[in-house]
Each structure stands twice: as C-alpha cells, then as structure tokens.
Amino acid sequence: MALHGPRPASLLPLLLLLAAGLALSAGQNWNPLNDLFRKRHVDNPRSFDSATINDYCTKMMWRRALYGRHTNTFINAPPAVINNVCSTDGKVKGPYRYESNNSFDITVCIYNHFTLSYTGLRTNQKIVLSCWKGLPALYIKHMQPEGMMVP
Template identity: 85%
Template sequence: MALHGPRPATLLPLLLLLAASLALSAGQNWNPLNNLFRKRHVDNPPSFGTATVNDYCTKMMWRRALYGRHTNTFINAPPEDINNVCGTGGLVKGPYRYESIATFPITVCIYNHFTLSYTGLRSTQKIVLSCWKRLPALYIKHL
C-alpha cells in the first residue's frame, strides 16, 4: 500500500534547484555562503538606531536567530562596500582571505551568560573576510 501525503524531503531539492536557476537566469551569482554571511554580519542602515548598543545587540541577535551565540560582529556599512573588500577594496592576505583597505563601522556583540543578554561595543576598524566567487563568505576578524 502506497503512503499518501506531503513529502517535504522530496520538495527541498526541487526548491533549491528552482532558487539556483532563478538566480542564475537573473544574472546573479548563486552563493549560499554570501547569503549566510549577510544574515550574520551585515546591518545597514543599523537597525534600532536610537537603542543603546547593548539593546541593539540583544535585539539583532534575536532577530537574526543568532541568540546564544557567544560573539558576533555586525558590519554597519552598505553591502556594496563590504563586497568590494573581496576585490579592489581589499588586500590579499592568504588563500581566500582579504583585508580591507578602508575602515568600517562595526558592532561587536558579546553574550553575557549571567544576565542572558548582550554587551555591545561599537568601533571603526579594518576587517578581514574570507571570500568565494568575489563575495564575502566568512567574517574572520577585525584589526
């Protein structure tokens, strides 16, 4: 007897294939690592502009489904400027690693296990990214 009903495991590869073909037909590079990088590290313009830096971190970590992660850095600059680090705006510092020439406004969020909230630190620093297909894939560190 055959089973009837929805089969999400069968649909997932089809949806990924559809997303990839749509991105390629639109002339865009399909780079899932860049999508994840943007979710974890890019916030421009900075959300919660009037909130304190600690409130900003707590709210952003909840909003981006990163809550509980020990440390995360948000880059508060336009995505185009961040992407440029993987090209003419960066210096090669190893395989797939690029150090920015310019400085970027960043917010470092550090989880406090005692208060179950985040402490935020804002600064302007150079950043080091790992790039794939000329787009940021991983945030390595700030200098």
C-alpha cells in the same frame, strides 16, 4: 496513521532550488555562503538605531536567529561596499583572505551567560574576510588600528 499538516521543512529544498534558478537566470553566480554571511554579519541601514548598544545586540541576535552565540560582529555598511573588500578595496592576506583597505563601522556583540543578554561595542576598524567567488563568505576578524595598545 500518518500525521497531516504543514511541513515547512519540506519546502526548504524547493526554495533553495528556486533561489538558485533566479540567480542563474539573472546571470549571477549563486553563492550560498554569501547569503549566510549577509544574514550573520551585514546590517545596513543600522536596525534599532535609537536603541542602546546592548539592546541593539540583543534584538539583532534574536532577529537573526543567532541568540546564544558567544560573539558576533555586524558590519554597518552597504553590501556592495563590503563585497568590494573581495576585489578592488582589499589586500590579499592569504588563501581566500582579504583585509579591507578602509575602516568600517562595526558592532561587536558579546554574550553574557550570567545576564543572558548581550553587551555591545561600536567601533570603526578594518576587517578581514574570507571570500569565495568574489563575494564575502566568512567574517574572520577586525583589526586594531595601528598604534593602539591592546591590554
């Protein structure tokens, strides 16, 4: 006897097909890597602004289903500004890699295995992204400001 009931996993291919159809009908290229990039790394306006930086990281990692990931960086800037790194506001630094001309407000969240929570660090630095079809696909790293010593 087969089990009956809701099967949300069976709806996933249909939802992906619908999203692709909507993007194509709007005249835009559909870039699933950019969708994943935005889920993992873009937070604008900054959520939980009144929370401490550690609470912000813990809540964001839960909200984005990234909890337990060792480290993650959130870019606190509008998606359109981040997208420009892949074109007019970035320098080519290798195949598919672009370094931002300007600094971004970022939040780096690092998982602490002993407390099972995150420690956060807010900073303003240039970023390096991997781009595909003119949109960010992967967050590569953030750059230390020139002249700053790293221990």
